[in-house]
Amino acid sequence: MTTAAEARKNAPLWVRLLLPKDAPLYQRGDAIFGWLLALPALLVLTIFLVIPFLMAFVMSFTNQRLVSPNPTEWVGMRNFERLLTIRAFTLEPERDESGAIVYDDDGSIAYPRLRNFTRKNPDYPELNGLREVTSWQAGENRTVILAADVVFLRALINTLIFAGVIAPLQGGCALLLALLLNQALPYINVFRAIYFAPVVVSMVVVSLLWRFIYDGQNGLLNTMLGIVTFGSFQPVDWLGNPYTAMPALIAMSAWQAVGFHMVIWLSGLQTIPTSLYEAAGLDGAGAWQKFRYVTWPGLRNTAVLVLIVIVIQAMGLFVQVDVMTRGGPLDATQSVVFQAVQRGYDKQDIAEGSAISVVLFVIVLVITIVNRYLTRDKD
Amino acid sequence: MAAMTFETRQRLLISLRISLMILISAIFIFPIVFMIVSSLKPDLQLLRDSGSLLAFVPYGDISLNNYADAFERVPMAQFALNSIFTTAASVAASLLLNSLAAFSFAFLKWRGKALVLSLIIATFIVPFEVIAIPLLLVVNSLPWLGAGGIEIGWLNTYHVQIIPFIADSLGIFLFYQYFRDLPDELVEAARIDGANIWQIYARIIMPISGPILATVAILKFLGMWNAYIWPLMTIRSEELRPIMVGLQYFFQLNTAWGEIMAYLSIVTIPVLIFYLALQRAFIESIATSGIKG
Numbered sequence: 242m243t244t245a246a247e248a249r250k251n252a253p254l255w256v257r258l259l260l261p262k263d264a265p266l267y268q269r270g271d272a273i274f275g276w277l278l279a280l281p282a283l284l285v286l287t288i289f290l291v292i293p294f295l296m297a298f299v300m301s302f303t304n305q306r307l308v309s310p311n312p313t314e315w316v317g318m319r320n321f322e323r324l325l326t327i328r329a330f331t332l333e334p335e336r337d338e339s340g341a342i343v344y345d346d347d348g349s350i351a352y353p354r355l356r357n358f359t360r361k362n363p364d365y366p367e368l369n370g371l372r373e374v375t376s377w378q379a380g381e382n383r384t385v386i387l388a389a390d391v392v393f394l395r396a397l398i399n400t401l402i403f404a405g406v407i408a409p410l411q412g413g414c415a416l417l418l419a420l421l422l423n424q425a426l427p428y429i430n431v432f433r434a435i436y437f438a439p440v441v442v443s444m445v446v447v448s449l450l451w452r453f454i455y456d457g458q459n460g461l462l463n464t465m466l467g468i469v470t471f472g473s474f475q476p477v478d479w480l481g482n483p484y485t486a487m488p489a490l491i492a493m494s495a496w497q498a499v500g501f502h503m504v505i506w507l508s509g510l511q512t513i514p515t516s517l518y519e520a521a522g523l524d525g526a527g528a529w530q531k532f533r534y535v536t537w538p539g540l541r542n543t544a545v546l547v548l549i550v551i552v553i554q555a556m557g558l559f560v561q562v563d564v565m566t567r568g569g570p571l572d573a574t575q576s577v578v579f580q581a582v583q584r585g586y587d588k589q590d591i592a593e594g595s596a597i598s599v600v601l602f603v604i605v606l607v608i609t610i611v612n613r614y615l616t617r618d619k620d
Numbered sequence: 621m622a623a624m625t626f627e628t629r630q631r632l633l634i635s636l637r638i639s640l641m642i643l644i645s646a647i648f649i650f651p652i653v654f655m656i657v658s659s660l661k662p663d664l665q666l667l668r669d670s671g672s673l674l675a676f677v678p679y680g681d682i683s684l685n686n687y688a689d690a691f692e693r694v695p696m697a698q699f700a701l702n703s704i705f706t707t708a709a710s711v712a713a714s715l716l717l718n719s720l721a722a723f724s725f726a727f728l729k730w731r732g733k734a735l736v737l738s739l740i741i742a743t744f745i746v747p748f749e750v751i752a753i754p755l756l757l758v759v760n761s762l763p764w765l766g767a768g769g770i771e772i773g774w775l776n777t778y779h780v781q782i783i784p785f786i787a788d789s790l791g792i793f794l795f796y797q798y799f800r801d802l803p804d805e806l807v808e809a810a811r812i813d814g815a816n817i818w819q820i821y822a823r824i825i826m827p828i829s830g831p832i833l834a835t836v837a838i839l840k841f842l843g844m845w846n847a848y849i850w851p852l853m854t855i856r857s858e859e860l861r862p863i864m865v866g867l868q869y870f871f872q873l874n875t876a877w878g879e880i881m882a883y884l885s886i887v888t889i890p891v892l893i894f895y896l897a898l899q900r901a902f903i904e905s906i907a908t909s910g911i912k913g
Contacts, residue, residue, distance in 0.1 A: 261731050270817070289785075296754035441906075446867070449880065468672075553745075578749045581753065
C-alpha cells in the first residue's frame with residue numbers, strides 16, 4: 242500500500258504541476274480538463290487584455306511611434322513630466338524709475354510679458370517652454386498657472402468636471418425616477434422600459450441625434466425653449482459656445498444613461514424590508530422621514546456603487562466628444578480619452594497616447610480603491 | 621369644503637403620479653420619435669417642422685425616399701451584413717469560451733485556479749480605452765493563416781473585429797457566479813452515473829443555464845453591435861466596415877438631415893425591437909453588468 246504522498250511523488254510531472262496538493266490522485270482528470278477548458282478564454286484574455294495593458298505601461302516610458310525611422314528609446318518619466326508639469330508663477334507689475342506701478346491705456350495694471358520668462362530665460366529654467374493655462378489678479382500681482390501640455394491639462398480638468406458634475410446629477414435623477422417607479426401601480430414595467438430605452442441605443446447614434454437637438458438654428462431644444470417661454474428665448478448654439486458645450490454634453494450623457502442607474506437603485510430599494518416602513522408608519526413618520534431614516538440608510542452601499550460606476554464610465558468620455566465637438570470650441574470639451582486617441586492613433590505617437598492611458602488607469606484605480614474602502618465589511 | 625375622503629385623496633395622488641410618469645416618458649422618447657418621424661420626411665419639410673412641435677408629427681410628404689437615398693449613398697446592406705456577421709460570431713464564441721472557463725472554475729479542481737480567478741476579476745477595472753492603442757500594436761503583429769499562407773497583421777479583417785472580444789472577464793464572472801449557485805449534487809450525481817466532464821457540461825449544466833446565457837449574449841450583442849472606437853481604428857476598407865462606423869459618412873453631411881435620420885433609424889430599430897421583445901432580460905442583464913466587482 243502506498244500513501245497518497247508517495248503516489249503523488251511517483252505520478253507524472255503534469256499531474257504534480259496541475260493537481261492541487263490536497264486533491265486525491267484519481268482527480269487528475271479534473272486537473273487537466275480544468276486547464277484545458279479554461280485555456281481558450283485565458284489565452285484570449287492574455288493576448289488581448291493583459292499584454293496590451295502591460296505594453297501601455299512599458300511604452301509610456303519610451304518614445305515609440307507607430308512608424309518611425311529612429312529606434313525606440315527609453316525616456317524615463319519624460320512623457321509623464323510633460324503631461325503633468327504645472328507651475329504657479331507670480332507676475333509683479335511693471336514699475337517706472339520711481340517705483341510706481343505702470344498702467345495700460347485702459348487703466349489696468351501693466352505686467353511684463355510672460356514669454357520673457359518662459360522662452361529660454363536663464364534665470365527661470367523651470368519655466369522654459371511652459372504655456373499659460375489660466376491667470377487671476379491677486380492684489381497688485383498677477384498669478385499665472387503654467388503647464389507644459391496645456392491641452393492635456395484642459396482635457397484632464399474637463400474630464401474631472403464632467404465626472405464630478407454628472408455623478409450627482411445622473412445618480413440623483415436616477416434615484417428620483419426609481420422612487421417614482423417603486424410602487425405597485427399598473428404599467429410600472431412600461432415606464433421602466435421607456436426610461437431605460439436610451440441605454441440600449443448606441444452612444445454614436447445618440448450623439449449624432451443630439452447634434453440636431455442642440456443645433457443653433459433649427460435645433461429642437463431652441464424650438465422647445467421658445468415654445469415654453471412664448472418666443473422670448475434667444476436661440477443658443479449649444480455646442481458652438483464654449484460655455485454651453487460641456488453642460489450640453491453632460492445633460493445628454495445623463496439622459497442616455499440615467500435609466501441604467503435607475504434600475505440599480507430599484508434593486509437596492511427592493512432589498513429594504515417593507516416591515517421597516519410599516520414600523521416607521523406606526524411611529525408616525527411622514528414620507529420625508531421614511532425616506533430619511535429608512536430608505537436612505539438602506540441605500541448606502543447602492544449609493545456608493547452608483548456613484549463609482551458613473552464616475553468610472555465618465556472618465557472614459559470619448560464618443561460624445563468625437564462625434565459632437567471634437568474637443569472644441571476652444572478646447573472646452575477636450576477629454577482624456579479623446580486626447581489619448583488623438584495622439585496615440587491620429588498622430589501615431591504611441592508613447593504619448595500610452596502615457597495618457599496610464600494616467601487614466603491610475604485615476605480609475607484610485608477611485609476603485611476608494612470604493613473598496615468605503616464599501617468594506619465593517620466587521 | 622368638505623374634507624376629501626382618504627380614498628379620493630389616494631386616487632388623486634395616484635393619478636398625479638401617473639401623469640408625472642407620462643410627462644417624464646416624453647423626455648426619454650422624444651429624440652427617438654423625432655428620429656423616426658424625421659426619417660420619413662423630405663429635407664425641406666424636416667427643417668421647417670423642426671421649428672415647431674410638428675417635428676414629432678408624421679404628416680405631409682411621408683415616404684421611404686430617405687432610406688432609398690441613404691442606401692444609395694453608402695453600401696449600407698454590406699455594412700449591416702458585416703455587423704450581423706461579427707456580432708453573431710462573437711456572441712456565439714463568447715458564450716462557448718466564457719462558459720467553458722467558468723465551468724472549469726466552478727466545478728473542477730486544478731492548481732492555480734483561485735489565483736487565475738482573482739486575476740480575471742482584477743481586470744474588471746481596466747477600461748478598454750486604456751488598452752486600445754497597445755492592442756492595436758498587438759493585432760498588427762499577430763499572424764493569421766489565410767488563403768495565401770501565413771500573413772502578419774490583423775488590421776482590416778473580420779477576425780480583428782471578433783477574436784479580441786470572444787472572451788471577457790465579465791462574461792466569465794457572470795457564468796461563474798451562476799454555476800457556483802447551482803447545487804453541487806447535480807455534478808456529483810452525474811459523476812457517479814459515469815458521465816464524463818464534457819457530458820456534464822453539455823448535457824447537465826448548459827441546458828439549465830438559459831438565463832445566464834441570455835444575459836451574456838445580450839451584453840455581448842450590445843457591445844458588438846454598438847462597437848465604434850475599435851472598428852474605427854482597425855478597419856480601412858468598406859467591404860469590412862460595420863454599420864456603426866458607416867455613420868461617419870454622414871458626419872460632415874449637414875444638409876441631408878433626412879438621410880441621416882434614415883440611417884440612424886436603420887441602425888437603431890433592430891436593437892429597439894430586440895429590446896422591446898426581451899425587455900425584462902435586457903434590463904436585468906445590463907443591471908447585472910453594473911453590479912460586478
